[in-house]
Amino acid sequence: MSQKPDNHFKVEQAAASDDSIQQVHAQLLGQKPEKKDGYPMLPLVFLGVMCSAVFFGSIYMAHNSVRFDPLVVNEHAKREKPGAVKVAAVSPHDLGKRVFKNTCMACHQENGLGVPGAFPPLAGSEWAQGPEDRVIRIVLLGLNGPITVKGQEYNSAMASLGGVLKDDQIANALTYVRSEWGNTASAVTPEAVAKVRAELAGRTAPWTAAELLKIGN
Amino acid sequence: MNSNDQNARAEQQEIDASAKWPVLVFFGSALLWLLLGGALQLAANIQLHTPGFLSGCEWFTHGRLAPAAQNALIYGWGMNAAFAFGLWLMARLSATTLRHGGWLFVAAKFWNLGITLGIGGILAGYSTSFELLEMPRYVTLLLLVAYAIIGVWVVTTFSIRNTENVYASQWYLFGAAFWFPWLYTIAQVMLFKAPVRGVLQPIVNAWYVHGLFGLWFVPVALAAIYYFLPKLLGKPISNYYLAPLAFWWLVASTALAGGSRLIGAPVPVWIPSLGIVANMMLVLPLVIIGLNFLGTLSGRFGAVGGSLTLRFIVLSIAGFLLSSVLGLALSMRSFAAIMQFTLLVGLRDWLAFYACFSTAMFGAAYFFLPRLTGKEWRSTALVKAHFGATALGVVLLTVGLAVAGSQQGHLLNDPAVPFGDITKALAGWHTFNSVVLGVLLVGHVAFLINFIWIACPINSQGTAVAQITNPPVLSLAAKEGHA
Structure with a gap:
């Protein structure tokens, strides 16, 4: 250093x-x-x-x-x-409510009462709670001409929904309609819809009330 | 005793003579890259506050200039300097000559050819999109072959050593010789050869970048510090018995800490979390290494002023501690949330690379170049200019990047501030940083001139021959600082 x-x-x-x-x-x-x-x-x-x-x-x-x-x-x-998380069970009724809201509600209304003079009600309707063979047919191909519901005369047209909705969607929507607003009819299964769809193969014309009354008696 | 001393000196001269040309070639290329990289870095920084600068030329647009500068500094200056220093110190501490130095020339040629092609490729627009791996794929093989030769030389020099004992500097050099190829080949294979998909790519990239600083540049700097403190102070490292623990703990933690660069990124959250934990683990080696270095220095700060190498080494210790502390801070989620995309992140890497590694290499060069060439430094003024510029530059750039970074972070987190205003607010700091980068560049030019005078066969004719005295023997009695 x-x-x-x-x-x-x-x-x-x-x-x-x-x-x-x-x-x-x-x-x-x-x-x-x-x-x-x-x-x-x-x-x-x-x-x-x-x-x-x-x-x-x-x-x-x-x-x-x-x-x-x-x-x-x-x-x-x-x-x-x-x-760890339970899968929430969804009933056909709940699924049907969604289909109803998307497809049916515009005419039949959320409360199922329809529009007096134009669209028939579903709540308390003898048609909606009638034989399932009839309601499936109405949804699949639509309905044309006069019809009497809960004593009231209606004369309008319902569109054919068979091409838009699948079997289970139709079954769920019908189950919903038949058990909501005080309605007490039985549930509709997708199998029943499929069976009717198969029977109707080839037919495209909408139904009339008179025709339907011959079915499901 | 006297003849023993002469034998020892003759042996060292033989080792230095065998290392002379390989080391000079590596260090000379390193210095050229340091100047070129520094110039590119300055130009890239000027574009941050004067966007029109060089914008007319496609080759010098910011997107090409910035990575070119970064790669020239890291692979050109950093790696070459580490090779020069590592080969010399390994030969010295293993008490054996560097054999077959001709192969090292070949390696130096390949390495520098690879870097030249790589930097040219980046400037020509062929860069890749991965940080610090921007050099086009065609240089990878050149670099790997060149590195293989150098790495094998370091490892074989160690394995044919003539000494009984192994010193801390050798652990770090030996380790680093394996860690770089490990990092580089894995990154190359996983990003280019057989690219992993999507979110894995930034993970591999972050791991590589973190490893390159933490497992290559920092260990080489630590090797230099561990060597020069006892070498120049004539005093053993204090609390040396803790050094092995610090070594293993540092390596294991750093290898896992890369994920901390990805805080908040859309990667599996355990990866940044693991990185944060690994970074926090680094507190232990940081404290031990701090005790080793500062404990050895304590009471001997008077000696630092008189020794140029020690001055640089003290800078390097400060750089190591600062970059480690900043690394810890940036791995806190709440701090990273504000500072992540600011200049502060660049500061962490710059502290590790420049303030810690580069200053250690400068200090080492002032020690080994006179021994290799047998000449002394010709201009004391240039030596002082170099140290002054480096010390001033390190302090000012640390302040500049830290203040600008935190201002940027707070502005970025204020939704009321438009982005353009942040750029305007930072323009003043960018100008400041450009001036500091210019100061550093002046220091590097001063160093280069002195290097040419000492190392270039033609220009060193007039330089005085160095008188190197035989160093005394270190003894345990000197431990408690009798200066």
């Missing part, structure tokens, strides 16, 4: 040989640290730090990994275990 500081900027002089650096540090690795009051403090502190790091790391993982689910990208997601 006898050089002037500037000489250090020209050439750096080493203060230890490579050999001795390795030897001394190898000795240091084998040496126990100095003890104070009987225990080496530093290793104990690090043991504590390591343990708490592992402990809190595990807790953090448990809270934020969402069970290593590959489909969850948000740590706040509450994704239940498969099977």
Whole structure:
């Protein structure tokens, strides 16, 4: 260390040989640290730090990994275990309500009372609660001409829905209509609709009330 | 005793002579890339506040300039400098000559050819879309072949060592020699050769980027710090018995910590969570390494001012601690929510790469280049200019990026502020950062001139011959800092 500081900027002089650096540090690795009051403090502190790091790391993982689910990208997601959530049962009545709202409600109204003078009611209707062979036929191919419902005469047309609605949709809608608003007729199964659809193969003309009255007696 | 000393000196001269040309070739190429990369980086930064700058030329649009600068600095300067330093230190600490150095020239040629083609490819518009892997696919094989030679040389030099004991610097160099090819080949295969699908790609990319800094550049810098502290202070590393624990803990945690770059990204949430936990685990090695370094330095700060290498090494320690702390902060979900897409994230990587790694390489170069060439540094003024520019640049750019980053983060989180206003608000800071990058570039030019005077056979004729004294033997008695 006898050089002037500037000489250090020209050439750096080493203060230890490579050999001795390795030897001394190898000795240091084998040496126990100095003890104070009987225990080496530093290793104990690090043991504590390591343990708490592992402990809190595990807790953090448990809270934020969402069970290593590959489909969850948000740590706040509450994704239940498969099977932990019961599948909500949906009845044909509920499914039918949706079909009714989309397809039937425009004419027959939400309360099933129709529009006096234009569209016949379904609530309390002897037709709606009549033989299922008749109501299935009405929905499949539509209805044309005069019809008497609950003592009132109606004369309009109902469109054919057989091409728009599937068997189970028709069955559900009819089940809904036949058990809503105080109606108490039996449910309609998709099989029954399929059977009628098969019987009617080839026919496209809408029904008349007189024709229907001959069926399902 | 005297003849023993002479033998030791002769042995070291033999080792240095065997390492001279490979190391000079790697370090010379590194410096050229440092200047080119720095110039590109400056140009890219100028475009942030003066968008019209160079915009007329397709090759220098920001989308090409920024990755080209990044790749030139990382693979051109960073890797070449790490090769030069790593080969030299491994030979020194293994007390064996670098054998068959001619192969290393071949490796240097391949490596630099690969980088040249890669940077050209990026500027010509053939870059890929993955961070730090932007170089077109055709350079991958060149780089891997070149790296294979270099890595094999480091590992074989270690395995034919003539020493009984192995030192901490060797752990880190030996480890890094394996971690880089591991990271690079896996990233290349999973992103280009047989690309994984969709959301897996950014995960692999983040893992690679994090690993490149944490398992390549930082370990090489740590190797330099562990070596030069006892070497120049003449004092063993304090609490050295904890260093192996820090080594293993650092490696295991860093390898898993890449996911912390993906906080809030639409990836399976356990990946960022694991990254966060792994990052928090880094507190332990951070404290140990901090104790090792600062404990050794304590009471000896007076010696730092007189030694150029130590000045750079102290900068490097500061850079390591700062980048680690910033890394910890950025892996907190609440902090990341504000700061994730700001300049602050760039600051973390820049601190690891420049403030920690590059300064360590500068310090190392001021030590090993006079030993390899037998010459001393010709211009003390240029040496001082280099250190001054680097220290000033590191401090100012840290401040610039940190303040601008936090301002940007808060503005981005305010729905009332239009995006254009944020860009305008940051223009002043971008200008500031351009000036700082210019200062750093001036320092690098000063270093290059001194390098040419010491290393270039023609220009070094007039440079004085270095007088290198035989270092004293380190003893345990020197442990408690009798200066």
